[in-house]
Amino acid sequence: MHRVLREPVEIFNAISSPVRLQILRLLSARGPLTYSEIMEHLNLKPSRDAGKFVYHLKNLLAAGLITLDKESRRYRITALGGMVNSFSQELAEYSLKKAGKMLVRTSKYSIEEFDRSRITSSLIEEAGVPPEVADKISAEAEERLLKLPIRYLTAPLIRELVNAILLEQGLEEYRHKLTRLGMPVHDVTRTMRMTAERGLTILHVKRAAGSRVLTEYALLNVFPREVADSHLSGLIHLSNVEDWVLKPQSIHHDLRGFLSGAFKPRSSLALQAAPPESLSGALTLTISLLKAFSGEVSGGQTLEYFNVFLAPLLRGSSSERVLGLLEPFLQTLSFTADSPVTLGLELTIPDHLREASAVGGRGTYGDYEEEAVRFLNLLLDGLAMVSEGKPPLNLHLALKLRSERLSPKAQQAFEKAHNLASKGVPVLFVSPAVEASYQPEGCLLADWSEDWEVDLVRCGCLGMAALNLPRAAYEARGSKERLKELLASALKHALQAFHVKMEGLKLRLSEGVLPNLAQLKNGEPYFRLESSACTLCLLGLNEAVKAHLGYWLEEELMPQHFAMEILEYLKGLAEEEGRELGLRVNLSHLAEDEASQRLALMDVERYGWSRVVVQGGRETPYYSYVPLASTTSDLKVRVEVEARLQPLLNGGHLTLIPVDGRPGKALERQTRNLKLRCFTYDQPLTYCPICGKTFQGLKAKCPLCGSLKVEAYARQSTVYLPLKWWTHQGKLKALKG
Numbered sequence: 001m002h003r004v005l006r007e008p009v010e011i012f013n014a015i016s017s018p019v020r021l022q023i024l025r026l027l028s029a030r031g032p033l034t035y036s037e038i039m040e041h042l043n044l045k046p047s048r049d050a051g052k053f054v055y056h057l058k059n060l061l062a063a064g065l066i067t068l069d070k071e072s073r074r075y076r077i078t079a080l081g082g083m084v085n086s087f088s089q090e091l092a093e094y095s096l097k098k099a100g101k102m103l104v105r106t107s108k109y110s111i112e113e114f115d116r117s118r119i120t121s122s123l124i125e126e127a128g129v130p131p132e133v134a135d136k137i138s139a140e141a142e143e144r145l146l147k148l149p150i151r152y153l154t155a156p157l158i159r160e161l162v163n164a165i166l167l168e169q170g171l172e173e174y175r176h177k178l179t180r181l182g183m184p185v186h187d188v189t190r191t192m193r194m195t196a197e198r199g200l201t202i203l204h205v206k207r208a209a210g211s212r213v214l215t216e217y218a219l220l221n222v223f224p225r226e227v228a229d230s231h232l233s234g235l236i237h238l239s240n241v242e243d244w245v246l247k248p249q250s251i252h253h254d255l256r257g258f259l260s261g262a263f264k265p266r267s268s269l270a271l272q273a274a275p276p277e278s279l280s281g282a283l284t285l286t287i288s289l290l291k292a293f294s295g296e297v298s299g300g301q302t303l304e305y306f307n308v309f310l311a312p313l314l315r316g317s318s319s320e321r322v323l324g325l326l327e328p329f330l331q332t333l334s335f336t337a338d339s340p341v342t343l344g345l346e347l348t349i350p351d352h353l354r355e356a357s358a359v360g361g362r363g364t365y366g367d368y369e370e371e372a373v374r375f376l377n378l379l380l381d382g383l384a385m386v387s388e389g390k391p392p393l394n395l396h397l398a399l400k401l402r403s404e405r406l407s408p409k410a411q412q413a414f415e416k417a418h419n420l421a422s423k424g425v426p427v428l429f430v431s432p433a434v435e436a437s438y439q440p441e442g443c444l445l446a447d448w449s450e451d452w453e454v455d456l457v458r459c460g461c462l463g464m465a466a467l468n469l470p471r472a473a474y475e476a477r478g479s480k481e482r483l484k485e486l487l488a489s490a491l492k493h494a495l496q497a498f499h500v501k502m503e504g505l506k507l508r509l510s511e512g513v514l515p516n517l518a519q520l521k522n523g524e525p526y527f528r529l530e531s532s533a534c535t536l537c538l539l540g541l542n543e544a545v546k547a548h549l550g551y552w553l554e555e556e557l558m559p560q561h562f563a564m565e566i567l568e569y570l571k572g573l574a575e576e577e578g579r580e581l582g583l584r585v586n587l588s589h590l591a592e593d594e595a596s597q598r599l600a601l602m603d604v605e606r607y608g609w610s611r612v613v614v615q616g617g618r619e620t621p622y623y624s625y626v627p628l629a630s631t632t633s634d635l636k637v638r639v640e641v642e643a644r645l646q647p648l649l650n651g652g653h654l655t656l657i658p659v660d661g662r663p664g665k666a667l668e669r670q671t672r673n674l675k676l677r678c679f680t681y682d683q684p685l686t687y688c689p690i691c692g693k694t695f696q697g698l699k700a701k702c703p704l705c706g707s708l709k710v711e712a713y714a715r716q717s718t719v720y721l722p723l724k725w726w727t728h729q730g731k732l733k734a735l736k737g
Contacts, residue, residue: 014063015084020056024065024077024085032074116142119162127174140165214242223500230493234602235471237539237595238497239464240298245504247514248532249464251293252302252437252445254457255309256359258289262521265292275360279313279322282360283329290333290341296514297460300340302398304437304457307379308346308353311372312361319378326382334392340719342396342428342439345376347410350402352435352452373409380416387425389692391685391713393720396440398428401671418671419664424683424696424713426720428654432677433647440680440718443535444586444652459531463501465494466537466591467570468599469544470614470623474607476548483548484569491536491573498534499581505529533584535651536574537591538567539599540623542630543613553641554633560644567648586651591625593717593728599623616730626717627655639676646677654718659683661696684714684735698735 015021019042026041027033035057039046044053057075060066065081068074077085116138123134141162166175218241219228230236240249257263261275265288276282290301314322333341354366361368386392399417406414421427430438435447435456443461467490476483509518509525517527541563542553551559571587578585600614600621614621615630624630628645629638639655646653657674659667659681667681686695688702688710701708712723714735726732 010063011065011080011084014059014065015088017056017059019052020060021085021088023056023060024081024088027066027075027077028082028085032069032072032076034072034074038075114142114145119158123162123174129171129174133171137162137165137169137171211242214246218242218244222504224496227493227496227500230490231497234599234606235468235490236494236497237466237468237537237592237599238494239466239592239595243298244463244497244501246508247296247298248505248517248527249297249461249535250299250301250439250441250443251297251460251517251527252304252439252457253289253293254453255286255289255303255306257458257521257526258285259309259359263519263526265289266515266519267292276313277360279310279317280325282310282313283325287329287332291338293516294338296517297339299441299443299461300342300439302342302344302437302439302460304344305350305353306343306345307375308349308365308368308372309359311365311368311375312358314371314375315361315368319374322375322378323382326379327385330379330382330386330392330395334386334395335390340394340396340439340441342398343379344398344400344437345379346372346400346402347376347406347413348373348402348404350400350435370409373407373413376413377409377416380413380420383425384416384420387420387423387694389694390687390689391424391694391720393426393713396426396428396719398430398438398440401429401431415664415668418667418681421681422659422662422664422667422683424659424685424694424720426680428678428680429671430678431674436677438678440654441590443533444588444650444678445533446586446650448584448650454528454531458526459528459533462505462529462532462534463498464535464537464588464592465497466539466595466599466625467491467494468540468603468623469538469566470540470547470612471599471603471606473544473547473613474603474611478548480548483566487566487570488573491570492577494536495534495574495577495581495583495585498578498583498585501534502529502581502583530582531584533586533651534578535588536570536585537588537595537625537652538570538649539591539595539625541566541589541628541645542624543615547611547613552630552633554629554637560641563645564648567645571648571650587649588652589625589628589645589649590652590654590718593731596622596625596717597728597730616733620730620733622728622730626715639674643675653678655679656682656715656718659696680718682715684712685720687711687713 015024022042023038026038030041033041036046039049039053057066060081061068064078065084066075067078069076119138119141120131120134123129123137124131129137141158144161144165145158163175166172219232222245223231231238231241238244258265259275259282265285267288276285286303293301349366349369349372355364357363358365358368365372383392383395383397397417397420417427417429421429426440428438428440430436432446435452437445437456439461443464445456445459445461447455449455467487469487472483472486472490475486506529508514509527509529512518514527517525519526544566545559545563546552549559549562553559553563567587574585574587597620600612600616600623603612604614604621609618612621615624616622627638627642629641635657639657642653642655646655655676655678657670657679683696684698686697686699686702687693688695688705688707690707690709691702691704693702693704695703698712698714699710702710713720714723715721716726716728716731723732723735
């Protein structure tokens with residue numbers, strides 16, 4: 001009995017400190033937090049406040065208001081703590097209301113008395129408003145707030161009212177600086193619902209919220225006003241705006257720097273203290289490398305010359321041993337890697353590497369041609385084993401088809417690659433006119449300065465911006481000169497955005513917040529920023545030609561010649577203006593899925609159905625981005641069109657060729673006759689989680705067990721995705737027929 005009577009006293013003693021009340025409010029609002037996270041939120045310094053902070057935590061723990069999860073080392077508020085927190089807030093509200101004062105729920109998770117001077121201070125500090133003007137605005141805001149019949153105010157509501165007053169008084173430049181970033185309640189609710197529908201985890205909600213804030217920040221405070229307006233109006237489309245000044249789009253690695261020990265992956269997984277002396281160590285290092293860099297790029301990573309650079313470590317290893325190492329390695333890349341991975345593979349040792357010193361072995365890479373081809377064969381064997389289950393869609397192969405005569409072993413690898421492609425395994429077949437490095441999502445690096453080490457490795461794609469070509473055609477109304485003027489204007493805005501990105505990344509690298517990219521060797525950073533390319537995507541080329549000339553690309557040679565003229569004009573302009581800004585700008589026809597739909601929908605609303613030219617019809621309009629020609633056209637004609645245009649697209653091109661149930665031998669014959677620089681064989685897939693098997697084509701149920709719980713996969717653009725993840729409704733409708 002005595003113990004029961006003491007409990008309320010203990011509870012009130014526990015919350016007698018303002019700091020302990022703040023801790024309760026913080027845990028109630030934020031959920032479980034670590035010791036360091038709580039201190040950070042409360043602006044406490046470990047060196048100064050650690051002793052007092054521990055005392056406060058012990059008081060709350062002893063009273064049963066919070067608890068510590070020993071596994072995660074996070075503090076949680078208990079049910080009793082929640083009741084006490086609610087009571088304290090209600091008590092504060094009651095006290096202030098009795099005094100006839102306005103209450104404000106602040107961003108610090110507390111309820112405080114309204115204080116007009118805080119509005120004045122915020123206007124001066126955040127927006128740079130002159131003090132006398134700030135005081136007048138805050139007085140106007142207070143007068144209006146007193147007339148509102150609401151129970152309590154919130155900081156966002158006060159900010160909205162102040163912004164409205166600024167607009168009314170013609171002070172838009174200050175309102176712009178005072179804009180609050182975030183997501184409306186409706187959007188958060190919808191994001192949570194869509195996350196469940198698409199089978200994603202709750203982390204997607206947090207990423208979406210963070211992405212929204214950073215996107216708004218970039219559009220409001222990073223880009224010049226005309227660039228942000230061009231993006232918002234649909235004249236151009238900037239991909240991954242949230243990461244624009246934070247990290248590059250992709251990276252093409254040089255494994256030799258890590259195999260030699262010159263560079264090291266900087267992450268908790270990087271356990272290699274010395275350069276690897278075996279294939280096992282090299283594969284472990286590669287996994288660490290990809291993991292470490294995944295957080296420093298928005299998109300994918302490419303390991304160029306993969307089988308060539310690892311060939312010296314194969315000597316003396318049996319095929320069984322190598323295959324045993326490759327299978328778990330490929331499993332990891334396929335199903336647990338944090339970003340798409342492309343392995344650049346060779347059927348022979350390229351001429352420019354034959355005399356290069358071999359890292360991890362003696363002599364040159366030309367001495368290891370047999371090992372390189374054997375490694376390629378074993379890698380393809382391992383991928384065939386891995387792909388028997390769930391499709392390995394995070395891993396892509398880019399196989400170079402050079403003009404040299406293939407050895408018998410290389411011919412075997414050529415056949416194996418086509419067998420994999422016939423089953424839907426992502427394989428890019430590359431026949432570049434110059435040395436080049438590809439990524440499946442649309443970024444291409446080509447040998448432009450005649451130094452492949454500078455042009456192709458330790459650099460990447462900085463970012464992607466799409467030009468809305470159809471809109472320029474609508475506005476030009478048949479005038480070629482006007483069309484070129486409009487395209488030049490849009491290109492200028494895109495290049496301004498790229499310049500902002502370049503300067504932003506320079507700052508991030510100097511700040512050390514991209515530690516893997518910024519690590520130095522002999523004074524040079526690993527990531528060669530100045531050698532990296534900006535990818536300018538030409539969205540809707542086919543629709544623009546149709547709108548301007550009245551013909552689709554595949555209908556006659558005339559529209560194809562016109563398209564080539566436009567591409568050559570834009571290519572020359574991009575190179576010229578890019579040089580002035582210190583940018584390497586490449587043209588691509590591979591744009592982002594979002595841009596394809598967003599810009600088409602905006603143009604439909606702007607010009608009406610009588611003027612627009614789109615794919616997908618009225619319900620799901622979109623502009624073409626893969627392939628160049630219409631998907632309804634004959635495949636032979638489409639391939640011919642793309643073969644003519646691909647050489648001008650030095651920043652990205654890819655032709656999708658349907659498998660149509662054909663075996664690998666049939667695909668081999670087609671490959672030998674194609675005159676494309678980059679293509680892949682396209683095959684929708686169905687996976688049964690019950691059987692653990694993948695089947696070609698889209699199936700309503702599992703052909704083996706009859707289960708209806710099957711998962712469908714297909715290329716929304718250039719890479720495979722589960723159909724439930726697709727956001728491109730036009731392509732989804734076309735796929736389902």
